[in-house]
Amino acid sequence: MSIKITMPALSPTMEAGNLAKWLVKEGDSVRSGDVIAEIETDKATMEVEAADEGVVAKLVVPAGSDNVKVNSLIAVLAEEGEDAAQIAKTALAENDGAAVPAPQQREAGDRALPVPAGQIAADEQKPVSIAKTAGIFASPLARRMAVQAGLNLAAIAGSGPYGRIIQRDVEAAKQAGGAVAATGAAAGPVPAPAADESAILAVFKPGDYEIVPHHPIRKVIARRLVESKQYIPHFYVTADCNLDALLKLRSDLNMAAPVIKKGEGSAPAYRLSVNDMVIKAVAVALKRVPEANVSWLDSGMIRHKHSDIGVAVAIPDGLITPIIRQAEEKSLSAISAEMKDLIKRAKQMKLKPEEYQGGTSSVSNMGMFGVKNFAAIINPPQATIFAIGAGEKRATVKDGAVAIADIMSVTLSADHRAVDGALAAELVQCFKNIIENPLALLI
16 A cells, blocks of 8 residues: 655644755655655754655655645655556546645644544544654654554654653553543634735735745744734733843853864853843743743643743744753853854754743843843743843942943743733842842852
């Protein structure tokens, strides 16, 4: 029986992707786990592995194709003993250019939605195709075992890193006599109705404009930000922080950095930025105010044990928030080195999903652009985000006299369902105290 390979959903927000490159050609033999293609998703460029073995009968979608819908047919494998030419002809006739509808997925998490019980029962009566399992975060071995056992991967709870379905999960489902239902929230918010484009264009003179198609990243940003503002009750708390002590500590630490050899020259082992210290300050503040290190669920509150801090990074056509995991436990030099690596790979679209999905809070810093203050939009499923303004010389009152100091404004956006006003004020005050007494960052 031929094996259909479809465009996988490589992130929870992916609707379509660009098939950048085929790493196999028609007639090649592939095995489960072999890398067969490179896909440009809404966030990164990722390698795609074969979930089964066979001979490449037909590459339906050519390399370089843009905006290939999730779950649309991209290639066909022939199993041992099958006529590859006939398989290719049949597959093209059946597909007839039509895309398979993409399965519903949660926008605010990393897992597929649970499948209704009736649908699970029906699916378990027939083999599960690669098309059914391609958009699910699972190891190649787990996929193969599920297909052989006739299990629906969408209904198996993963116990691997970041919820990945692995061998033991499929074995547990087999021993239980069927698929283990995945946990998850109910379907997400209904998308807002599309604007009347003809009415909008009618107010502009023809020939005075051009329409530039949206990049997939821009579409995802637009949808998620609309949902965030529409369904999360934002409120804002602003405070001014004196940076004098922090800037002095930063200068002292950078001056004390050991020099290491690089090729024929040498360079400091690290060079801390103010943003590196802000990331650590947010992480420590959340550790000290654990009631604010939460995420909202209708069924209960998620209390996070670590401070996983997302950092907004501008990339072509949008932005992404790579995450510093367990930032409260890392040194400033470790945060600095990790952040430089994440920024570099983010701009190259080379981040892995687990490097930008999740997080417990975020930092958005526009100080380098001279922005005094602003309010950021919360990135679900997080409940808070810190908007950092520029440090600037301002007149302040110290010991009853006017003095000049470097002042930075910070605005916390908080989800009022999870963080009340007094708690948000406590978190901001804790952050301010750490910034103004930065030796706490070294403990």
